[in-house]
Amino acid sequence: MDVVTFGETMVVLSPLTTGPLRYVQHFEKTIGGAESNVAIGLVRLGHQVSWISRLGEDEFGIYTRNFIRGEGVDTSAVMFDKRYPTGVFFKERQAAQDPKVYYYRAGSAASQMTPEDIQDHHLKDAKILHLTGITPALSESCRETVLHSIALARKHQVKVVFDPNIRLKLWSKAEAQKTLFEMASLCDVVLPGIDEGELLTGETEPEAIAEALRQNGASVVVVKLGAEGAYFQSIKESGYASGVKVEHIVDTIGAGDGFAAGLLSGFIRGWSLSEAVALGNRVGAFALTVAGDVEGYPYWSQLEQGKENKQIHR
Ligand code: KDG
Numbered sequence: 001m002d003v004v005t006f007g008e009t010m011v012v013l014s015p016l017t018t019g020p021l022r023y024v025q026h027f028e029k030t031i032g033g034a035e036s037n038v039a040i041g042l043v044r045l046g047h048q049v050s051w052i053s054r055l056g057e058d059e060f061g062i063y064t065r066n067f068i069r070g071e072g073v074d075t076s077a078v079m080f081d082k083r084y085p086t087g088v089f090f091k092e093r094q095a096a097q098d099p100k101v102y103y104y105r106a107g108s109a110a111s112q113m114t115p116e117d118i119q120d121h122h123l124k125d126a127k128i129l130h131l132t133g134i135t136p137a138l139s140e141s142c143r144e145t146v147l148h149s150i151a152l153a154r155k156h157q158v159k160v161v162f163d164p165n166i167r168l169k170l171w172s173k174a175e176a177q178k179t180l181f182e183m184a185s186l187c188d189v190v191l192p193g194i195d196e197g198e199l200l201t202g203e204t205e206p207e208a209i210a211e212a213l214r215q216n217g218a219s220v221v222v223v224k225l226g227a228e229g230a231y232f233q234s235i236k237e238s239g240y241a242s243g244v245k246v247e248h249i250v251d252t253i254g255a256g257d258g259f260a261a262g263l264l265s266g267f268i269r270g271w272s273l274s275e276a277v278a279l280g281n282r283v284g285a286f287a288l289t290v291a292g293d294v295e296g297y298p299y300w301s302q303l304e305q306g307k308e309n310k311q312i313h314r
Contacts, residue, residue: 001074002268003042004122004158005130006052006149008110008138009033009068010087010103011060014291018093021102029063032089032293034132034165034257036068041261041283041297043072047268050074050126052117054109056086061109071294077122084109091253098252103169111138115148120156128264129153131187132163133180137170143179150186159267162187162218163260164196173199185217189267191260193224206231210238222277224259224284226252232277241277244285254293259284261297279303 012032015024039051051073055061057080064086069075087105094100105111113135123129129149136143153160164180171179181200184190190213192200197209201216210221210233220234229243262283266276283298290296 001050001126002047003039003049003128003130003264004052004126005035005039005049006113006118007033007035007132007135008087008105008108009036009053009064010089010105011064012089012091014091015093018095021090021092030292031064031067032253034134034163035130036073037254037257037293038130038260038264039073040068040071040294041258042264044297044299045261045265045283046300047265048074050077050122052077052122054079054081054113054117056080056084056109057082058086060086060088079117081109081112084112101169111142113145114141115145118145118149118152120152123149123152123158124156126158127268129158129160130260130264131160132165133176133183134165134167134170136179136183137167137176146183159189160187161189161191161260161264163191163256164200165256166196166199181216184213187218189220189222190218191222191224191263193256197223207233220273222263222280224256229281230259230277232273234273237273239274241274241281244281246285246288249288251291252288254287254296255284257293258287258297
């Protein structure tokens with residue numbers, strides 16, 4: 001495996017019309033989960049990726065596993081749990097804004113993950129362990145699972161990449177800050193959005209956020225700046241990578257995960273940090289053009305040829 005990631009993926013019900021959910025009659029069904037988004041993005045770029053999780057042994061669980069497996073992600077370590085359901089979330093469309101999100105995930109199967117779910121054999125041949133700050137917000141046992149996976153990654157010299165993905169619907173700012181700052185101190189690469197960097201470090205400028213997170217223990221920090229691109233800093237390289245212009249933005253959800261997929265692909269290819277960040281920006285931009293999280297992620301052949309999504313890619 002090039003990359004191993006784990007976390008919760010839910011079924012997403014997206015309204016076909018704009019306005020409060022109480023008036024919506026029709027929804028379309030897809031899936032959403034930051035870690036499986038990154039896994040799918042990476043597979044499309046040509047990498048081997050394993051996604052680990054727990055799903056309910058229910059229709060939504062089977063659908064979620066089949067969707068992710070259908071994209072070519074290794075799901076052989078996913079467990080189905082009879083006792084707990086697959087999580088669900090609803091989007092609520094608002095004119096010219098990102099949708100609102102309503103979670104139905106408390107007590108989900110994924111929130112029951114425990115350290116036993118991540119074992120030596122999952123990680124020992126991997127190049128990168130990808131984690132997000134959503135998982136430790138799900139439950140105490142998920143938090144322990146994250147810490148356990150970092151310890152295993154260290155043991156096997158696997159690089160740990162951490163995207164804070166702060167979800168304030170799941171916990172308070174103070175809890176998120178404390179837990180995620182500690183978690184960031186154990187990871188090699190940290191990828192906050194600018195607001196997340198501010199929440200974690202109390203700094204407001206990308207350079208200062210990156211310095212604070214490097215002093216905390218990370219060797220590489222990339223601060224995502226939305227349309228402006230990203231700022232990156234390591235011992236060898238630092239600088240800004242400009243954003244990719246997108247004419248018509250449909251939905252920004254999934255762009256950060258696309259960015260992570262592009263960046264990790266650059267790392268696996270042995271590219272410099274600035275080249276990897278530029279690839280992250282390109283892949284993230286594709287996600288902006290579609291309503292779902294992953295549907296827009298490019299295949300490697302599209303990036304190589306610089307072509308739009310007009311032909312069938314494998
Ligand atoms: O990054 C996109 C994710 O936020 C979305 O798909 C849902 O994973 C999700 C979450 O927990 O918010």
